[in-house]
Amino acid sequence: MTKKNVVIGFVGTTLDTGKWESRWERWRPTIAVCQQEDFIVDRLELIHDHHAAGLTERLTRDIAQVSPETQVAPVIINLKDPWDFEEVYGALHDFSRGHHFDTENEDYFINITTGTHVAQICWFLLAETRHVPAKLMQLSPPRKARGDITSPMRIIDLDLSRYDRIATRFRAEQRDAASFLKSGIATRSPAFNRLIDRIEQVAINSRAPFLLMGPTGAGKSHLARRIHELKKSRHQIEGPFVDVNCATLRGDTAMSSLFGHVKGAFTGAQSARPGLLKSADGGLLFLDEIGELGLDEQAMILRAIEEKRFLPVGADKETASDFQLIAGTNRDLNEAVRQGRFREDLLARLNLWTFMLPALKERTEDIEPNIDFELERHARDDGAKITFNKEARARFVTFATSTQAEWSANFRDLSASITRMVTLAPKGRIDEETVTEEIGRLKDLWSGGRRGQLSDILNEVFPEGRLARIDLFDQAQLAQVITVCRDSASLSAAGRRLFAASRATKTSGNDADRLRKYLARFDLDWATVSGKG
Incomplete structure (x- = not known):
């Protein structure tokens, strides 16, 4: 069954006017839409206010002459100011919500040729978000001599998936964004690539807080910084990146460091201090190890997230700061809630988006690309290109990806290991002797940590x-x-x-x-x- 064509549009109070026979020699877009040779309008919904009722009736009679099969349905929307964006969008949004769109039996088109530019923008937004399931229609005056009413018409479909070049471009931009978050490292782990794709999607489309979980050294702080740089490059954020390790905030100074203080708030407060939350105004605040904050600080953080306001220490007036929050932790915050060490309402606020960054030894396929990344970073920073010889590289990669390699500090361990070998490499080449020495050093480092932690681990269970x-x-x-x-x-x-x-x-x-x-x-x-x- 062929679907019916339904056109929705404003009456053109200037372009559609005309009372005498000479009106047929003028180009009138609402009439022209019904005169297309290969496009039949089954229903025309004409939006007008009460002032244009007479013009609408005249248009209805004229349409009956040129297109008897077209049903004209007048729709009254009274606008005080057709150039007021808020009023026009609100009115058209209400119209779309109250309209019964039968997409199985009807195709919808919005005629944007008539109406103010504000109305055109509003139509675009409503069509793009599918509040109005329609394509846009644009007509233009005839190109030939006066009296020719043939009017060129274009249909604009805002479904971007239909446009191959645009879709290809968007996919390329998405790959670039994901690569940006990974610092350009071509990771080989399918699971990690999927994780980064989802983080990129959330980072670009949301300003809500989210939580990065994972062991120390898994890259939470680095990833948060890259998210800030990505959002800034897309003009979604203008302010600074403020990185706070909550584990370093202790006692009475924690409140002052986070929320600031006024002069004389306590002994030693010789001048006012804005605090880290205020410093992040307009930017991104990364609270690493958020589980280390006290309950009082957690309560104020929650209010600052929800209301964008907080009270500096010693102040009687609140201050405002609008920032996006990313929190990081290597703790089980659900367990901390059960133990009364973390606020349940704050965790609920952070839990909208939670991402678990895997430990390095869970991404063994990515160790080799990260070795190359560290070597390239050293070459950029120090101006000297250091490489492995073939046998040395094979031995180090074999060890690094084996069960012997604990990587207890994750990427920090790997970065430090490459730095040591680069520093000791004879004649710019890391040889087998250098690798052997480094493997021994890593084993000693990790076994020493185990001896100190053995009793603690067992006493916990x-x-x-x-x-x-x-x-x-x-x-x-x-x-x-x-x-x-x-x-x-x-x-x-x-x-x-x-x-x-x-x-x-x-x-x-x-x-x-x-x-x-x-x-x-x-x-x-x-x-x-x-x-x-």
């Missing part, structure tokens, strides 16, 4: 007195298993890492079941040791 009944050998092994569990996204992922060698020789069966049974020997389960229950 066992009740008092239970640990004394477990052999020291089992304690060392169990602590390592728990560490892997905490750094893994799931029981299966932890099992794959712990039993990688036997999997490679096909002597391992169900890794998840094998890990589950191992934990059960000590009356433990996945939820207890990983904190991801």
Whole structure:
């Protein structure tokens, strides 16, 4: 069944006028839309105010002469000021909400030839957002001699997916934006690429707060800075990037640092201080390790997010700051809420968008591209190009992607490792001896950390007195298993890492079941040791 064509438009109080026979020699766009040879108008909805009622009736009679099949439906919308954007948009928005659009049986077109420029803009916005499911129609006066009423007509479809070159351009811009957030590193992890694509989409289209989770050194601060640079390049934000490590804010100074103070607010306050939230006005505020803030600071942060206002220390008048917030944490904030250390209402405000950045050892396919990135960064910063020889690179990559490499500080460890080898590289080439020395240094670094953390890790999962009944050998092994569990996204992922060698020789069966049974020997389960229950 052929759909009916429905045209919606304003009566042209100037262009459509004419009372005498000479009116047929004039170009009148509302009449012209009904005179197209290959476009039949089944219904014409003519919008006018009460002042143009007579003109609308005259147009209706004339349309009946040139296009008897066209039904004219007058629509009265009275506007006090047709150049007032708020009034015009509100009126047309109300019109669209009250209209029954039967898109299965009718195609809709908006004639933007008539009406003010403000009305044209409003039509565009309503069509682009699909409040009015229509294409735009533009007519222009005839090009030939006077008396020729043939009027060129163009149909503009705002569905961008129909325009191949525009769609291609948008896809290229999206790839560029995602690459920008990754600092230009061609990551090979499909999961991480999907994560960055979604973060890019949210960053561009939303000013709502969001939460970046992940272990220390996973790149939360760096990513937040890149998001600020991306939004600034698109003119979505003008103010500065303010990076705050909440773990460094302690005691009475935390309030003053975040919210500022007035002169004389406390001993030593010899001058006023705007505070970090005020400094971020118009920009982006990154509160890293937000779980370290006290409950009082959390309450004020929540109010500053919701109302864009807060009270500096010692002040009797509020100050305003309009910033976008990104929060970062390596803690389980849900657990912190259960323990009463984090406000549930603040977490609910941050939880609209939550993204988990994986640890480096969960992205082993991306270690090699990041090695190249670090070498290129060193060449830019120091003006000296340092490279690996073939055997040295192969050995370091093999170690870096193996289960021996803990990367406990994630990208900070990798960056520091490359910096050390670049510094010690003989004659601008990192050789096998340099790599061997660095691997030993990394192993010592990580084993030292393990010795200090062993008892802490086990005391967290066992009740008092239970640990004394477990052999020291089992304690060392169990602590390592728990560490892997905490750094893994799931029981299966932890099992794959712990039993990688036997999997490679096909002597391992169900890794998840094998890990589950191992934990059960000590009356433990996945939820207890990983904190991801």
